[in-house]
Amino acid sequence: MAFNPFSMISKSPTNPKPDRKPIAFDVAELFDGPVAGVETDNATRAPLDEKLRQAYFWIINHAIISPHYDIEYNDAPPAEFNVGDNGSRLTLPSAQSYSSYALLPLLTFATRSKCLFVGGPGRGKTASAILMGAIAGYSPRDVRRGMQHGHPQLTISDLLGNPLPSDLVSAQSMDDIKIAWRPWLSMRVKIIDEYNRIPTRTQSALLTVMGDNYAEVLSQIYECPDAAWYLTANDDAGGGTYQVIDALRDRIDVIVQALSFNPRFLGDLLMRIEQNVKPEEVIPSEIIFEESEVDQMVNDVRAVTVPEAVRRRIEFFSSQFELFESAGEQFEYMTKDTARLSKAGWGQAVAADEGRDRLKDIGCQTLNGLSVRNLMTLLKFAKALAYFRGNDEVELDDVRQVLPFVLNDKLRPDLEAPYFAMPQNAAYRTDRLSWLRELFDTSNEEFDRLDLDRTDPVGDLAKEFELGLHGLSERDVRQRLTQIERLVKDLTKGRKLYGPLYDDLLKCKYLHQRYTNYLLWVRSR
Secondary structure: OOOOHHHOOOOOOOOOOOOOOOOOOOHHHHHOOOOOOOOHHHHHOOOHHHHHHHHHHHHHHHHOOOOOOOEOOOOOOOEEEEEOOOOEEEEEOOOOOEOHHHHHHHHHHHHOOEEEEEOOOOOOHHHHHHHHHHHOOOOHHHHHHHOEEOOOOOOHHHHHEEEOHHHHHHOOOHHHOOEEEOHHHHOOEEEEEOHHHOOHHHHHHHHHHHHHOEEEEOOEEEEOOOOEEEEEEOOOOOOOOOOOOHHHHHOOOEEEEOOOOOHHHHHHHHHHHHHOOOHHHOOOHHHOOOHHHHHHHHHHHHHOEOOHHHHHHHHHHHOOOOEOHHHOOOHHHOEHHHHHHHOOOHHHHHHHOOOOOOOOOHHHHEOOOOOHHHHHHHHHHHHHHHHHOOOOEOOHHHHHHHHHHHHOOOOOEOOOOHHHHOHHHHHHHOOHHHHHHHHHHHHHHHHHHOOOOOOOHHHHHHHHHHOOOOOOOHHHHHHHHHHHHHHHHHHHOOOOOOHHHHHHHHHHHHHHHHHHHHHHHHHHO
């Protein structure tokens, strides 16, 4: 029999690590016999994070031809080379690294999130989405039939379902009408091909399914199961037939760019033609996930911890972007969102914002700040990446690697900012992913310079408050109020207002108000 490379999966462990938790011996186990009704082969199955890695390596080695290892990890200084007249840097990572084009869709599958593939025609966007449906246990035929194709004539009925004609004739009320729902609504992997060709009205119906997990036609409701979503677009910068509504774009968790094909791998394409092989039709059974396994993975990812040191750096980074001092008179309204909602000219508002060094402050490079959904998605995918790598807690590098894919299209650059006018930063005008990673690196450098790992007086006040107010006397509360006022005075003395300071002051105001309210209650007693 001829050798079939598509049947091969990577040997376990795919990412060898020393045992982190020694297994304690329990004498009671000596008396435990086999448990009736339990499948004995469960003990021999790979852990789910290992199975997820095996799926990744099968996909990257046999299904998706993508040599672009752009998610880089190092456990030693990597080999670096400068290439060409411009000194372009080529890095050879020293630790196991990954291709975002295969990894991010897989993390989307493991967290039941929403992923958008962007790239030119023929780059494998749809084929990659079909692979995700196949590893969920659906046949390639069912995945293709369940895929929704965006086109200018797509109606809500085409997308969701039609009322039964007999009910329309005989129904006495809307409740009597039954809907023939589209089968794709029940699938746990949903694919929308060329979503930016869907008419605006139909996009609103799609938004309801994506955001709230239900479909509605003629007041009839269909509850959809939790699912991983994959959408594709040749051009997500306005090149579709219809402009995508902002709310629908905001529901997308990660954006993955389909990079160009490397002709050095033409032999792999030739083999597929000669053997008449489609990867989605020959997926090994060992890497197909049952529904219960995906449920368990979602819970396991949620259980991965985010250390306080990592969380603080995310807080510091996200606090850089919302402040817009000239946008409001009251302190709380000094935000970019205030400027956006006012419909005032952006250039005029920027010209009035003279309080900061616009070249130094990374907040001046963006048109907006980060939403709650953006931050929750960042935390979720950082947890998912740590889980995929076999770790119990998130590392700073995990955040650094997923951040550009989560914030792509969410944190919008102000290309008129002085930063982008500098010759050495010209590439960031088009390379959004590298720009976002550079923002995070710059933020971490500033965090280190300020020594915030060791000094966080606002955080110390917050920890004291989180211990609770029960039992505090009026004197104790007054002392804490005075402490907050002294800290605000120290923080504002002779300093320019930047984003992190702005958020620290608002936190202080919040704590001050909570203690003030408690003081009124204590005095009333």
